[in-house]
Amino acid sequence: MNISGLEPQPIWRNFAALNAVPRPSKKEEQVIAFIKNFGENLGLETSVDDTGNVLIKKPATAGMEDRKTVVLQSHLDMVHQKNADVQFDFATQGIEMEVDGDWVKAKGTTLGADNGLGVAAMMAVLESTDIAHPSIEALFTIDEETGMTGAFGLKPGLLQGEILLNLDTEEDDEIDIGCAGGxxxxxxxxxxxxxxxxxxxxxxxxxxxxxxxxxxxxxxxxxxxxxxxxxxxxxxxxxxxxxxxxxxxxxxxxxxxxxxxxxxxxxxxxxxxxxxxxxxxxxxxxxxxxxxxxxxxxxxxxxxxxxxxxxxxxxxxxxxxxxxxxxxxxxxxxxxxxxxxxxxxxxxxxxxxxxxxxxxxxxxxxxxxxxxxxxxxxxxxxxxxxxxxxxPGWKPKPGSAIVKLMENIYEKDFGTKPHVVAGHAGLECGIIGANYPEMEMVSFGPTIRGAHSPDERASISSAQKFWSFLKEILKEIPKR
The missing domain is CATH 3.30.70.360 (Alpha-Beta Plaits)
Known part of the structure; x- marks a missing residue:
């Protein structure tokens, strides 16, 4: 089955295009150029900083100009792991994918759903013409997996957003508000x-x-x-x-x-x-x-x-x-x-x-x-x-306004309360927060299993849930 034909098509189509581009950590030149061209082809303000992070800005849709600016953030690189009997060159080849029931997986290698599905969702928002949203700053960082180089290289003052939505966690019923340092x-x-x-x-x-x-x-x-x-x-x-x-x-x-x-x-x-x-x-x-x-x-x-x-x-x-x-x-x-x-x-x-x-x-x-x-x-x-x-780690702030908003939306849309958690993975939020201490930050994402291994797989139905949740959050972002 063609991955691009899965629902929601805006995510899977962009994920397929992204996974055709080699993007191992510390070798992101091709994917940086890919995302830069994507933003420029949409006619959006696009820039690449000295570190290699790509920033694409999209104005608010009509009637939402007075809402708080949202930073959508994901990392471009992926972990490159393969089974010993698989011949594959992550520096030159795109990921080969297949569908197994409710799961998308790769053929003997890591899939890159971490954090490729977050990147694909951001691309889908940027290219959309029918999604209500405030002003968007889409930040695509590099080298998260082997040093968080992109987050460390992010300069103060580059971002104007008041809320950061990091799309890099792996359980669709969780709202992550803290992480470990390393x-x-x-x-x-x-x-x-x-x-x-x-x-x-x-x-x-x-x-x-x-x-x-x-x-x-x-x-x-x-x-x-x-x-x-x-x-x-x-x-x-x-x-x-x-x-x-x-x-x-x-x-x-x-x-x-x-x-x-x-x-x-x-x-x-x-x-x-x-x-x-x-x-x-x-x-x-x-x-x-x-x-x-x-x-x-x-x-x-x-x-x-x-x-x-x-x-x-x-x-x-x-x-x-x-x-x-x-x-x-x-x-x-x-x-x-x-x-x-x-x-x-x-x-x-x-x-x-x-x-x-x-x-x-x-x-x-x-x-x-x-x-x-x-x-x-x-x-x-x-x-x-x-x-x-x-x-550094990311200190939880469970009482923040964006966390409460997301809890309410989740319960209304899915009929149950989400788990508000802090995770043991490393996320870029702690590093970004050091330069933007007033920014409210939350991390969430679709369900992914086996990340960082050739058993990595992403749930198709969960991607649908994640996409619905993200669109509703953007629609409900409060006024400044």
Whole structure:
């Protein structure tokens, strides 16, 4: 089925056009040009700032000139993840989509509904001739997924809007009024290589669900890096293991789904037997949440140089000790993850080690507490640790006028109360709010599942609900 023919057509048609344009994070040149041309072709005031953010302004429809100006905001980039057996180049190819019941999904890659459906909705509003709305400032930011570069580069005074509607959440019955901040924790080290003293063993983990390292961190899903660390730990008691290579995980904001390691072990049969026993226990442990997990441990014929047993031991101990998952639940908001860490990527090649983490928290002091705990573990293992990419959280304001308006509209239109929540994902609202402290901000969106993984899918019926809700909000924006 042609995605463009789905209802509501204004959203799906624009989403299909957007997904034909490559737009991985930090490589947004093509999609910036696409959105700039879109605004200019509509005859609307369009500009691109020094960072690469695109701003398109649309005047109010007749009779709504006295309403508060609304900033509609979404990010242009998407997470680029694919299954290992899929050949795909995110820098040159558009996303291949298909319909499965009520869901739109991609063929073996991330879909880009995060945040492409928000972008498509903004495009639909900008091109519309029959939607009542106040003055619109449509802000399309860049590089949200790997550093929030666009939001950080947004200059004070560029926006005149009094209300910001961020279209970047993933449950259509939620109105989001707060989010977590984050910080990247990176551990690195260079190690001398020597001859491998034992037999070569290969470990492969695959079939995990993965998912969003913020919104899914509390679900007890398997982290391929953590599971790899557990398996490797079985071989260090007698310092009989040497690491050769590790290629595990991927982006910081995605829970790792796959891991591969090659090791040299002096008593390989004993190691494999112990690892296979742990494999059986692991499969049982995760049977309810990871039914497709696959762990393979086998002899290999590779004869490469390896790290020393001592250096290997230190790395394995660090992987075993580093915190992953929920660090603290919020004492103020029920069921909200306050602080967490995702061990996202472990790479060892030619003696060069890199371990990437993303720590999140809605409380700055606790964000640094978990980051400093990680730093302590990795430094004890002899690694160098760097903090980078820190961004603030977004403090909830549940009593704001726009939140009350949206609650009333939702209950009137859908017959039930929405959930007013704060989320554990990173949103640009906290950064934008630092430069525009008086602006009222809310985030909402259609239902998306499996964001940041190749299982990402977007609900067709939810997109219809979201579109109806957005149009009604724009119609009801109050006067200045």
């Amino acid at each position: 910080i990247d924790v990176t551990a690195t080290q260079s190690y001398p290589l020597q001859e491998a003293n034992g037999q070569i063993v290969k470990i492969e983990i695959k079939g995990l669900q993965g998912g969003h390292s913020g919104m899914d961190i509390h679900k007890g899903l398997g982290n391929a890096n953590v599971l790899l660390g557990r398996l490797l730990y079985t071989g260090i008691e007698n310092e009989n293991i040497q690491l050769v290579t590790i290629d595990a995980g991927g982006l910081r904001n995605a829970i790792p789904r796959e891991a591969n390691a090659v090791v040299s072990v002096r008593n390989a049969e004993e190691f494999i037997n112990q690892a296979v026993a742990l494999k059986a226990a692991t499969l049982e442990e995760f049977s309810a949440v990871e039914p497709n997990i696959s762990i393979n441990i086998e002899h290999s014929t590779s004869v490469e140089k390896a790290l020393s047993e001592k250096d290997s031991r230190n790395i394995i101990l660090a992987l075993k000790a580093a915190h992953n998952g929920v660090y603290r639940m919020s004492p103020d908001v029920a069921d909200l993850v306050e602080t967490s860490n995702n061990i996202a990527r472990v790479e060892l090649k030619n003696g060069e080690l890199k371990i990437l983490n993303l720590s999140r928290s809605s409380v700055e002091s606790t964000k640094y507490a978990v980051a400093e705990q990680l730093k302590s573990v990795f430094e004890l293992a002899g690694m160098n640790v760097k903090f980078s990419g820190s961004y």
